[in-house]
Amino acid sequence: MSFNTSHQGPPSGLRAAEPRRRKSSKGTVQVKNSNGRLQLVFTYQGKRRYLSLGFEDTHETRELAQMRANQIRLDIISGNFDETLAKYKPASALSVDEPEADDPQVVPSLMELWMQYVEYKRPQCSPNTMYHVYGTYTGYLERIPTHELKKAAEIRDCALQLIPVESCKRFIVRLNACCRWALKSGVITENPFEGMAQEIRPPKAQKNDEDTDIFPFSPKERDTILQAIQENAFCNKHSGYKHSFYYGYVKFLFLTGCRPSEAIALQWKHVSRDLKTITFEQAIISTKEGQQLREGLKTQERRRFPCNGIVQQLLAQIKPQNADPEALVFPGYSGGILNTPSFRKTVWKSVLKGLGIEYRKPYQTRHTFITLALENGLDAKDVARLVGNSPEVIYRHYAGNKRELFVPEF
Template sequence: MQSGKRNTKGSVVVESFRKRLRLSLPRQLFNGKQKYLTLGLDDTPGNRQIAEAKAKEIERDIQGNILVPGTFDYTLNKYRPESFRLVEAEKSEYPISLNEIWEQFIEHKKKISSPSTMRFQYRVFSNYLSKLPTHDLEKAVEIRDWVLSNIPPESAKRFIVRLSACCDWAIESQIITNNPFKGMSSKITIPKSQKNDDGEINPFSVYERDLIIEAFRSNKFCSKYSRVKHSYYSDYVEFLFLTGCRPSEAIALERKNISSDFRYVTFDCAVVLTDNGLAKKSGLKTQEKRKFPVNQKLKPILERVCEGKNNDDILFPSPQGKTYIDTGNFRNRVWKPVLNGLGIEYRKPYQTRHTFITLALENGLDAKDVARLVGNSPEIIYKHYAGNKRDLFVPEF
């Protein structure tokens, strides 16, 4: 008999269940049915000695049962004081493990997803899954805690979203009846990088901005084997630079958000990550909506992306069609290679917003007007941008 693990056939195992000790009895004694003898003892070193002594006593009687029939007491009354009780194995709510469901889920996704999606998204998630300390669906909270402790926050949230989607699919497929990851991702808050700290506002110069836009339009650093050319995203990238909107606001835009005369863009929604993947939500981060005036540089882009679209069509759809751009995929597979190819210091696409704000201030736009254009408060613009828009100098009085 070894505490906490099963060894030879007929052995009695001391286990800790919910911080209390119990004895796991051999299945062959009860026609293959698992039964436990609960001891009513906390899991402490002293109590484990008591439990192990009781386990050895039962094992001796089991062995004696072979030579001397009747030695083992099948009623177990011989082995338990009043505090002991016999319980049958608790039936798990989940008849299948997470990794088994995931394998079936992946096979399902292969039928409806592109090879690149499977290679760049689900291969990563499968790798995360293989490292989990348990695949027991009853331990979903333990899985979540491990994920949050071992995977970067944004990736951790995406992974939990995919696990929830996997379980939703398993429910639809009548494999399980409950999703233990349901709602978990919405409670995971990604720590805000100090976007408004001086050190985090690192805008591109006009020269860098124009190099980036041109590299996208010309596919300068796009692999010849790439299924989706970088130029597919060129209007999206230039739109970010020319409006200073948040990427989540840009990818939520539909044809109806552009006025018929192409004079205004109305931002009133954002795309967020939910349990069911990317979804549009009404309202913006700091306001319900805002109108952005279109200049002559932006107008031809809007005319181009609106051509042939109906009111509810996404303005900047993903390459897969009528779905939203996955900003994580875009950043890693497209944005990063372009910046690396140009030899430009890496900065996240969100810096397009900082670039617009900084250039607007440097070109004489009042901080209050810039705040209205980008949906920030004037205080934020004054504190984090206006005060740093030019080098300080001491005039000669």
């Protein structure tokens, strides 16, 4: 796997200047209040047009109405205007020459609401948040066959079949936020997702089981996280240490798929002199007395991991001269065992939040490695040997969802 450390993103702190007010020009669309409801007024081909949006006049709905107005104006100028207005009206009907009164409100689909909600959130969120968070949930919604609000329970049940339970719960939380916004804006009259996320509970066998809560990072998310840690992009200026201290540790997790408890227990005596092989045979576990070393691994006594060129290069960069065989490969900043709860709180959370990437535990680096290994053609049985799982677990939780079935010619 290669790591792209190039950084792309808009300059921070820049905002477009407010345009000067000028006389109406071609394609100008006005947002007006008509009997307490917002309405778009414009002229097209010599005819005065009125588009009732059905929204109460609030600050939030004004922003939404202006986005609709901007779209109409751009379409008129570019010659792509939709004369049926189906493209522009979320919950109203058109009247030509005179506004229509007492139009029955059309209930928008969940997809229509969601896209409006995404546009409402866009000015408030970073590009990373829009891509990684809202882009992910848009993808989920596109996979669901129905978008009727009255079928909210069916949407939930379908999502439970398509994505992991914990991911589904987060998805429903977002849909609830979307419908709560739409309800407050007067677009809908009730929120069918209210309280639904609290009813989603993983089976007891899955609760707090990091091996079955699978929500891997994408390659782009992985590379962005590593770059941010390496460059101390979100490190508090008053911090006693730099995030970059943990760069090797996080990159190692992504490159090997080992459990964090195995990585922080690794000593240089477990790494061959030529850096080609790592032997995992112990782990650091949390007890009432604190972190303690335990011989053996979660599912086996030990396993050997063959290092590719990237892992060898990383180990060569971080290995001290005349390294003590008993020394930890990834110690804490002050020496001793790396404190994983402190790392999550002070480094990991701040980096993901700063990047706008939905929070996931560092354990998801393991799921990321397994997922990408399968997607790049490694056999499930070989992946199982690399990460210390059984082939059955790999097939059940990863390969079964990733492989496309086909019938060979024989």
